[in-house]
Amino acid sequence: MATPKEMLTDWDKVQFGAVLPAFEDPEHKKRSKFHSYNYSVADWRVEKPVFNRELCIDCDFCWVSCPDSCFIVEEVVTKRGKKQAKIVGINYNLCKGCGVCVEVCPTPIKSLLMFPEYVDNEEALKQWPKKDK
Amino acid sequence: MKKIGSLKEFACTPDRFQGGHRLCPGCAHSMIVREVVNATDDDLVISTATGCLEVCSAIYPYTSWDVSWIHVGFENAAATISGAEAMYKALSRKNKLYNEDRRVKFVAFGGDGGTYDIGFQSLSGAAERGHDFLYVCLDNENYANTGGQRSSATPLGAHTSTTPRGRVSYGKKQKKKDLTMIMAAHGCPYVATAIPSTKHWKDLATKAAKAISTVGPTFINALSPCTTEWKFKPEETTEIADLAVETCAFPLYEIEDGHKLKITYRPKVKLPIEDYLSRQGRFSHLFKPENKWIIEEWQKQVDEYWDYLQRREEAGV
Ligand SMILES: Cc1ncc(C[n+]2csc(CCOP(=O)(O)OP(=O)(O)O)c2C)c(N)n1
Ligand code: SF4
Ligand code: SF4
Ligand code: SF4
Ligand SMILES: [Mg+2]
Numbered sequence: 001m002a003t004p005k006e007m008l009t010d011w012d013k014v015q016f017g018a019v020l021p022a023f024e025d026p027e028h029k030k031r032s033k034f035h036s037y038n039y040s041v042a043d044w045r046v047e048k049p050v051f052n053r054e055l056c057i058d059c060d061f062c063w064v065s066c067p068d069s070c071f072i073v074e075e076v077v078t079k080r081g082k083k084q085a086k087i088v089g090i091n092y093n094l095c096k097g098c099g100v101c102v103e104v105c106p107t108p109i110k111s112l113l114m115f116p117e118y119v120d121n122e123e124a125l126k127q128w129p130k131k132d133k
Numbered sequence: 134m135k136k137i138g139s140l141k142e143f144a145c146t147p148d149r150f151q152g153g154h155r156l157c158p159g160c161a162h163s164m165i166v167r168e169v170v171n172a173t174d175d176d177l178v179i180s181t182a183t184g185c186l187e188v189c190s191a192i193y194p195y196t197s198w199d200v201s202w203i204h205v206g207f208e209n210a211a212a213t214i215s216g217a218e219a220m221y222k223a224l225s226r227k228n229k230l231y232n233e234d235r236r237v238k239f240v241a242f243g244g245d246g247g248t249y250d251i252g253f254q255s256l257s258g259a260a261e262r263g264h265d266f267l268y269v270c271l272d273n274e275n276y277a278n279t280g281g282q283r284s285s286a287t288p289l290g291a292h293t294s295t296t297p298r299g300r301v302s303y304g305k306k307q308k309k310k311d312l313t314m315i316m317a318a319h320g321c322p323y324v325a326t327a328i329p330s331t332k333h334w335k336d337l338a339t340k341a342a343k344a345i346s347t348v349g350p351t352f353i354n355a356l357s358p359c360t361t362e363w364k365f366k367p368e369e370t371t372e373i374a375d376l377a378v379e380t381c382a383f384p385l386y387e388i389e390d391g392h393k394l395k396i397t398y399r400p401k402v403k404l405p406i407e408d409y410l411s412r413q414g415r416f417s418h419l420f421k422p423e424n425k426w427i428i429e430e431w432q433k434q435v436d437e438y439w440d441y442l443q444r445r446e447e448a449g450v
Contacts, residue, residue, distance in 0.1 A: 007194035020196045029147070036153030036190070036197040044158065060144035061331040065371055067163040068152035075145045085144030094152030098159035099368030104331045 004033055037094070041068070045097035047114040050124040051090055055111040058086050062101035062112060070095045134346035135173050137338045146171040147199075154197040155189040159367025161357040161374065162186045162271045164329035165337065166242065169269055169353075170200060172341035175236045177201065178217050182210035182247030185278045186271060207247055212255035214241040215264040222265075238345050239266040245286035246276040249312050260319040260350040267344045267351045270312065273359035281362040285310040288382075289434070290427045291415045293362070298418040303427060308434060316352040317388040323351040325387035325397075328374040329358075336385055336397055343387075356383045364414025373412055380409040381439040382431075386446075394445045403439070406432045 007015070024032040031037045063071040063085065070092075073085040097114070105112045109131060115124040137143060149170040156163050162185055170177060177200040181187040184207070190197040191204055205213045218239045224231045243252050248270040256268055275293050276282040283293040288309045292298040296305040316324045323344050327337040337355065344351035358373040360366065365373055377383040378398060385398040407428060410416040419427050 004194045014193060018194065020191075020194055022196050022199055031151075031199075034194050034196055035151065036192075036195045037151040039153040039195055041153060041155070058141065060140045063144045064140060064168065064334045065164060065329070065331050067156060067158075067160050067167075067370075068154070069148045069150065069163075069167060070152055073144055082142070083145045084141040091152065096158035098370075099366075100159055100370055103368045104371060 007034075040093040041096050042093055045095060045117055047097050047099070048092065048095060048117050049090060049097070049099065049101050049112045050115050050119075050121050051087065052111045052113070052125060052128055053088075055107050055109055055128075056087055057107055057111070058084065059106060060085050060087065061104045061106060063087065065100050065104045067098065067100065068094045068096055071101070135342045137172065137335060137342050140334060143171070143334075143338060149177070149199040150190070151197050151199060153195070155192055156185060157359075157361050157367065159360045159370045160185070160189075161273070161329045161359065161370050163190075164370070165269070165271055165327070165355045165357060168329070168334065168337050169240065169242075169267075169341040172338045173238060173345045175238045175345070178214070178221075178237060178239050179203065180205050180210045180213040180217070180241045182241070182243035182252050183207040183278070184244030184247050184271070184276075185273075186242055186244070188278055208251040209255050210241040210243045210247060210252055211259040211266075211268055214239050214266045214268075215259040215262060218264045218266055239264075240345065241266060241268045243268070243270055244277070245270060245272040245274055246282075246284045248272075249285045249310055256316075256352075257319065260316065260321055260352070263349055265348055265350070267341070267353065269341075269353045269355060271357045272354055273357040273362065274309070275359065275362050277359050277362050286312070289431060290419050290424070292418065293415070303418065303424050304415075313352070313354045313388075316354075317391050319350070320391040321352055322349045322390055323347045323387065325353050326383065326385055327353055327355045328378055328383065328385065329355065330371045330374045330378075332371075332375055333378065333385065333398065340387060340397075362415065364417075365412055369412070373409075376404070376409045376412060380404045380406050381435050382406060382409050384439060384442055386442060392450055394442065394449075396442055396446050406435055 020034040022035050024030045070090050072089045074088045076086045102112045150167045180203040274286045282295040287305045290304040292304045298304050325340040379400045386396045388394045
């Protein structure tokens with residue numbers, strides 16, 4: 001299979017009726033080089049959302065509202081046997097820093113906050129606002 | 134029909150529309166699309182009319198779609214999807230074993246330009262012929278992909294690049310075309326309005342699940358607040374959508390069999406239309422004293438339409 005770069009030759013060499021296979025291995029959901037999932041828009045960002053697992057209540061508002069499908073979820077099964085999505089992180093390759101997730105996060109102290117791109121995530125977590133005693 | 138339970142369950146759905154596309158930060162198109170394609174577990178074949186969604190999710194040689202997706206022209210998303218659906222039916226009829234173990238559903242996406250305007254004839258034809266598909270209009274009330282020209286979905290007084298505000302012009306002079314009702318008048322078994330929002334996520338997901346599982350032509354008109362052309366901050370997208378509903382500028386309802394109308398959300402207190410208009414740069418000129426009458430006209434139209442919906446719901450016609 002040609003690489004995206006090879007396919008992007010001159011305008012007059014673009015293949016007519018090209019079929020772009022999104023998956024290399026559909027069975028195992030392995031996405032191909034032609035999938036934008038494997039592209040990075042990280043350089044669009046000036047600020048990034050940082051996720052604080054400690055405060056998160058897994059309401060999944062951020063997951064449903066993120067326009068760039070950034071939230072990485074893990075399926076957990078509750079004691080009552082119900083499937084539930086647990087937020088485990090943000091895919092920073094896909095995040096454009098729009099801030100929608102921070103806006104919709106409902107916890108009293110937000111579980112998501114925007115920080116300048118150059119601030120380390122660990123440092124950001126240290127700077128998190130504290131609960132009023 | 135996929136059961137849409139809690140958001141915690143819904144979020145276990147493996148996403149079928151992925152990031153890495155080039156839609157603006159905070160674009161509502163992808164919020165809507167994600168919910169629609171995640172609202173079914175059936176296989177999907179999708180066509181998308183030219184517009185922001187198509188251009189940004191298929192920058193050659195990349196694709197953002199985990200489902201089969203057809204790149205078509207500006208005017209023929211509905212024609213293409215009806216052709217695909219008809220072919221699928223014909224092949225299944227000829228060969229009982231064709232794709233025996235799979236269920237395939239057909240969905241078309243189009244912008245308001247591609248739906249209210251140039252693609253209207255192909256959508257109307259497909260609905261009249263009765264193909265089995267869902268058409269979702271991503272209604273951002275302008276031709277966003279080409280720099281924000283007015284469409285027949287642009288509302289009264291909005292500034293666009295072809296209805297610019299200025300000394301002699303107050304923006305668009307005409308009101309928004311009521312496409313949802315026009316689709317209902319085709320006798321479609323299901324049509325609905327929806328918005329991308331955390332508060333109303335289930336409204337959209339349920340409507341999409343319902344529409345996809347309904348046999349015959351179905352239509353969802355989804356308001357898609359456009360940070361670039363409506364001029365608000367990217368993080369405000371869902372908030373603006375919520376305000377459209379809370380002011381009844383864009384009421385949430387569904388219509389079954391062309392006439393059974395049900396309002397799916399009633400604001401507890403109907404907010405004044407200023408709360409919606411004042412948040413968007415495209416309406417900022419309406420707040421000048423000489424344009425006050427336009428806001429009054431807006432409020433009048435919103436009130437009348439909301440009354441009309443309620444009367445229709447009550448009468449069941
Ligand atoms: C026949 C034709 N005319 C014009 C265009 C140029 N064009 C591409 S996208 C677009 C606007 C799309 O507007 P809309 O359907 O509202 O989608 P949006 O970009 O707003 O999501 C136009 C005019 C085209 N591609 N084909
Ligand atoms: S900032 Fe925007 S793109 Fe990034 S994770 Fe939040 S909602 Fe998604
Ligand atoms: S919106 Fe906030 S609380 Fe809810 S899942 Fe996301 S990070 Fe957690
Ligand atoms: S111009 Fe509007 S609709 Fe188009 S990608 Fe940007 S925000 Fe989305
Ligand atoms: Mg548009």
